[in-house]
Structures are given as C-alpha cells and as structure tokens.
Amino acid sequence: MGAEFVMLSLVPILIGVLAAVACALPGNFLVLRRQALIGDAISHVVLPGIVVGFLLSGTVSSWAMMAGAAGAAVVAVLLIELIRRLGRIEPGAAMGVAFTSMFAFGVLLLEQSDTSSVHLDVQHALYGNLESLIWVEARGWGSLLDPVALAGLPPELPRIAIVAALMLVFTVVFWRPLKISTFDEGFARVLGMRTNLIGFALVIMAAVAAVAAFDAVGSIIVIAMFICPPAAARLMTNRLEHQVLWSVAFAIFSAVVGYVAAGYGPLWLGADDAVSAAGMIATVSGLVLAIAALYAPHRHRSGAPADG
Amino acid sequence: MSLRMPFGRGEEVAAAPLAELSDKPLAVRGLTVSYGQKPAVFSLDMTIEDGSMTAIIGPNGAGKSTTLKAVLGIVPRLSGVVTVYGRPLAKSRRRIAYVPQRASVDWDFPTRVIDVVLMGLARELGLLRRVNAGHRQRAFDCLDRVGMRDFADRQIGQLSGGQQQRVFLARALAQGADLYLLDEPFAGVDAATERAIIDVLKTLKAEGRTVVAVHHDLSTVRDYFDHVMMINVHKVAEGPVAEAFTEEHLQSAYGGRLAANLMDQLQLGGH
Numbered sequence: 177m178g179a180e181f182v183m184l185s186l187v188p189i190l191i192g193v194l195a196a197v198a199c200a201l202p203g204n205f206l207v208l209r210r211q212a213l214i215g216d217a218i219s220h221v222v223l224p225g226i227v228v229g230f231l232l233s234g235t236v237s238s239w240a241m242m243a244g245a246a247g248a249a250v251v252a253v254l255l256i257e258l259i260r261r262l263g264r265i266e267p268g269a270a271m272g273v274a275f276t277s278m279f280a281f282g283v284l285l286l287e288q289s290d291t292s293s294v295h296l297d298v299q300h301a302l303y304g305n306l307e308s309l310i311w312v313e314a315r316g317w318g319s320l321l322d323p324v325a326l327a328g329l330p331p332e333l334p335r336i337a338i339v340a341a342l343m344l345v346f347t348v349v350f351w352r353p354l355k356i357s358t359f360d361e362g363f364a365r366v367l368g369m370r371t372n373l374i375g376f377a378l379v380i381m382a383a384v385a386a387v388a389a390f391d392a393v394g395s396i397i398v399i400a401m402f403i404c405p406p407a408a409a410r411l412m413t414n415r416l417e418h419q420v421l422w423s424v425a426f427a428i429f430s431a432v433v434g435y436v437a438a439g440y441g442p443l444w445l446g447a448d449d450a451v452s453a454a455g456m457i458a459t460v461s462g463l464v465l466a467i468a469a470l471y472a473p474h475r476h477r478s479g480a481p482a483d484g
Numbered sequence: 485m486s487l488r489m490p491f492g493r494g495e496e497v498a499a500a501p502l503a504e505l506s507d508k509p510l511a512v513r514g515l516t517v518s519y520g521q522k523p524a525v526f527s528l529d530m531t532i533e534d535g536s537m538t539a540i541i542g543p544n545g546a547g548k549s550t551t552l553k554a555v556l557g558i559v560p561r562l563s564g565v566v567t568v569y570g571r572p573l574a575k576s577r578r579r580i581a582y583v584p585q586r587a588s589v590d591w592d593f594p595t596r597v598i599d600v601v602l603m604g605l606a607r608e609l610g611l612l613r614r615v616n617a618g619h620r621q622r623a624f625d626c627l628d629r630v631g632m633r634d635f636a637d638r639q640i641g642q643l644s645g646g647q648q649q650r651v652f653l654a655r656a657l658a659q660g661a662d663l664y665l666l667d668e669p670f671a672g673v674d675a676a677t678e679r680a681i682i683d684v685l686k687t688l689k690a691e692g693r694t695v696v697a698v699h700h701d702l703s704t705v706r707d708y709f710d711h712v713m714m715i716n717v718h719k720v721a722e723g724p725v726a727e728a729f730t731e732e733h734l735q736s737a738y739g740g741r742l743a744a745n746l747m748d749q750l751q752l753g754g755h
Binding site: 349352356369 | 556596
C-alpha cells in the first residue's frame with residue numbers, strides 16, 4: 177500500500193490533522209469563554225470573503241482568498257459589535273444576524289460569479305474537498321526526500337502547516353494572558369492586560385484557522401473542529417494545560433480515524449463508494465465527545481456556573 | 485470630610501485638588517460611570533488615607549462595585565480622574581491588588597488552586613518566564629496565610645464558597661501590593677472564612693498597607709473598618725467611622741429603608 181498511500185492518502189490525512197489541530201488550539205479558549213458560537217459565525221462569514229478573494233485574484237489556491245476570508249472575519253466581528261451596540265441586543269442575536277446574512281450573501285455571490293471553470297463550487301465550500309488534495313508526483317515514501325516530488329505537493333499542505341504552527345506559537349506565547357483573561361477578565365485588566373485586544377486577537381486567530389481549514393473540511397463542518405476536541409478534552413482533566421494537550425490528541429485522532437473510515441470503511445462494509453472525509457472526521461470528533469461525555473473522568477461539573 | 489446629599493444640590497465642601505493628594509493611596513475626583521442612560525455613579529470624590537481600612541457601603545445598586553471597577557479601569561468611566569499614590573493608574577499597577585466578587589468567575593474553569601494564586605505573579609512573570617520553585621514557594625506562603633495550603637492541588641470548583649474566597653485573597657496577597665481593593669469579600673462565606681479574611685486584612689493594615697472593601701453587612705462596619713465611604717450613586721459621607729457612620733448619613737444613603745431596631749443595634753454616634 178506504500179506508494180498508493182503516499183500518493184492518495186498521506187497528504188489529505190496530514191492536511192486533515194493540521195486543520196483539526198489548528199482549530200482545536202484556539203477552540204479551547206473559545207469554548208471556555210462560552211464563545212463557541214463565534215467559531216460558528218466565523219466559519220460562515222468566511223464564505224463571502226473567500227469568494228471575493230477568488231473573484232479579485234482569479235485563482236483558487238491563493239493567499240488572496242485567505243486574505244479575503246480574514247478580512248470578512250474582521251468585518252463580521254466589527255459588524256456584530258456594531259449591531260450589538262446600535263440595536264442594544266444580546267451578542268448571540270447580533271452574531272446570528274451577522275453570520276447568516278453574510279453567509280447568504282456569500283452563497284449568492286458564489287452562485288452568480290463565474291466559478292464553473294475552477295473547483296470552487298457551493299459543495300466544495302460547504303463540505304470541503306479533502307480527497308482531491310492528492311500528491312500526484314509521489315512515487316512512494318522515498319518521495320518525501322525528493323525535492324522534485326516535494327515541489328509538486330498540493331499548496332494547501334504548506335499553507336495549513338504554517339497556520340497550525342502560527343496557532344501553536346500564539347497559544348504558547350500568549351498562554352498566560354489568554355488563560356488569565358479567560359478565567360477572570362477583571363483581574364486581568366487590573367494586571368494591565370489589554371483584555372479587549374486579547375479577545376480580538378483570539379477571534380482573529382480562530383478566523384485564520386477557520387479559513388485555512390476551509391480546504392480540508394469546508395466552511396460548515398469546521399465548527400466541529402473548534403468545539404468537539406476541546407469540549408471532549410475538558411472532560412478528561414481539570415487542568416487547562418492538560419486539556420489543550422488532550423484536545424490536540426483528540427483532533428489528530430478524529431482526523432486520522434475519520435479519513436481512514438471515510439475512505440475504506442464503506443468498502444469494508446461492502447459498499448461501492450467512499451463517503452465524504454470531512455463529514456466522517458466531524459462525525460468521529462462528535463463520537464469522541466459523546467464517549468467522553470459518557471465515560472470521561474471529569475464529566476461532572478464540579479462547581480456551579482458563575483453567573484447567577 | 486465632605487458631604488453631599490443624594491441627588492440634591494446640598495451643601496458642598498469642595499474637595500482638595502488632586503495636586504495636594506500626591507501621597508494618598510487612592511484619590512478620585514468627579515468619577516461618573518453610566519450603564520446606558522442612567523448614571524450608576526455620579527460625580528464621586530473619594531480620598532483613601534494611607535494605612536486605613538475603608539468600607540464602601542450603600543444600598544443595592546448604589547454603585548459600590550461599579551466605583552471599584554471604574555477606579556481599576558475594568559469598566560469605562562465617563563469622566564473623572566483617578567490617582568494611585570499620586571500617579572495615574574497605568575503607572576501604579578504593581579502597587580494595587582484586587583479581589584473581585586467571587587461570583588464574577590466560572591469556578592468550573594479547569595485550573596488548580598495553586599495556579600490561581602500564581603496568577604497574582606503574572607506581572608512579574610511576563611509572557612514567557614517559567615514558574616520556578618521560588619515563585620511556587622511564594623504562592624504556597626500566600627495560601628498558608630489564608631489557611632488553604634492543603635488545598636493547593638485541588639481543582640477550584642471542588643472548594644466551598646468560603647474557600648474560593650480565600651483563594652482569591654491569596655492571589656491578591658501574591659501581588660505583593662500596597663493598596664488592596666476587595667469587592668464584597670465577606671459575601672456568602674462561612675464564619676471561619678470571615679474570621680480568616682478579617683485577620684489577614686488587619687495584618688495588612690498592621691504592615692502599613694491600605695485596604696478598601698465594598699461591604700454589605702452594616703453590623704460589622706465598626707468592628708472591621710476604621711474609615712467608611714457611604715454612597716448612593718452620589719457620595720453621601722466619607723471619613724472615620726466615628727464621624728461618618730451616623731444614623732443621619734445612613735438614612736440619607738439608604739433612603740429611610742433601614743429599620744429603627746437595626747439603627748439601635750448599630751450603636752450609632754453623631755446624634
């Protein structure tokens with residue numbers, strides 16, 4: 177299976193793993209801040225950004241689309257804040273209004289624009305296209321050391337690798353402000369931390385991760401990567417340091433098992449076709465969370481919720 | 485001592501200008517905070533004396549916590565000047581320790597008691613410095629002072645309310661500050677914790693540090709504090725307990741809602 181695996185499955189699995197880890201890292205803080213919905217919002221609003229980026233640059237796999245998506249995420253965050261302030265409504269409602277309307281706009285834009293010649297269609301945008309990211313030049317494991325073959329790697333791989341590394345650096349360097357401001361924002365401010373800035377940076381980081389994961393799992397399923405691994409990890413431990421490590425482990429597990437199960441599972445069961453890898457990855461991460469909720473050691477809430 | 489009637493334009497004794505207060509641990513002039521249309525705190529002046537223990541008291545919704553949060557920059561202020569030891573807040577942060585209301589955080593947060601206390605050292609540690617044995621020892625010492633050392637490895641959600649409050653106090657002690665600001669430190673705690681907290685606060689005072697606490701229980705004001713700041717959106721009275729903690733001021737701050745028998749229990753002076 178060596179050569180075939182390297183050509184067909186290695187790169188998609190790596191991209192799936194890196195995408196899941198890139199989302200899980202900021203996801204830990206979003207879940208603890210009860211802002212998981214903002215991950216959902218971002219994953220929706222990046223769609224119009226990606227389409228605009230594509231229309232302006234004319235190519236699918238370019239940084240222009242990422243820039244467009246990141247820009248859309250910033251617009252969405254500002255829009256949510258604006259609606260909240262002007263409309264004097266709760267943040268959840270503001271988010272709901274902002275992300276559904278921006279997503280709808282993205283769908284219209286996608287439909288109306290001439291994207292038929294390239295691989296950017298609604299389905300790709302929503303569900304991802306992991307299986308298509310094959311490494312055509314690969315001739316076996318030896319290709320990993322072959323510069324010519326490496327040059328033919330799908331550009332999505334180095335892109336998601338850079339973003340995953342960025343998430344790791346962000347999490348490590350800003351660990352202390354992230355942890356303290358998530359636990360006790362008032363105290364963090366008294367220490368002199370710019371908590372608004374930290375919160376904004378976290379959302380931007382989540383947006384970058386969502387955009388980069390777009391290729392792998394699509395704009396809708398990406399939300400599972402933000403929430404499921406951290407939520408399952410929370411049930412495994414009572415220490416944030418360990419929770420983040422668990423979430424990374426769960427993210428890797430979901431990506432690998434999900435991809436393999438999607439590609440080979442139906443064949444083992446006698447079916448003819450493979451199923452969507454992104455869908456299976458999200459399903460596995462959901463199953464991990466369900467099992468953790470039933471059997472994990474710290475599944476009981478030990479304290480009462482803070483707000484009364 | 486300056487006086488101001490709530491919501492009125494009663495007699496006003498002009499507050500000393502900030503320049504003359506350069507040595508005071510905390511000086512506030514013209515503090516106004518608003519949530520929406522209605523001011524929560526209006527044109528408040530406050531001067532905290534060095535080495536004093538001050539209770540901020542007033543009825544529910546009087547703006548006690550809001551005053552504390554606005555002073556600390558946690559909620560934005562519409563107007564007003566705050567100095568801490570004569571300098572702007574941003575330049576005096578290392579001299580301030582803060583104990584928020586216990587209910588303001590989610591105690592289900594995945595962290596241990598010792599980690600919460602170590603948060604008090606965050607300014608010193610910066611972004612990347614690792615916690616070493618010395619830092620850990622200091623955190624343990626702070627837990628000792630509040631009688632919580634044995635709980636260092638517990639998840640914070642496994643503690644009782646009183647124990648959680650003591651952990652918050654230990655974190656403030658770890659900040660090693662000169663001015664301690666506490667938001668309702670005795671709210672919902674057991675008698676043993678109340679005793680432990682007041683002992684720590686009195687030790688801080690004995691060391692020459694300054695303590696300001698939002699306080700709810702009028703019956704303990706005389707025992708615990710030497711100064712009082714009485715507010716109801718506006719400042720009602722400010723000064724040593726013997727002078728400012730009077731029936732007249734209480735009636736004014738609480739709008740006559742205090743029962744007469746409570747007044748008797750408080751053994752008020754100033755008649």
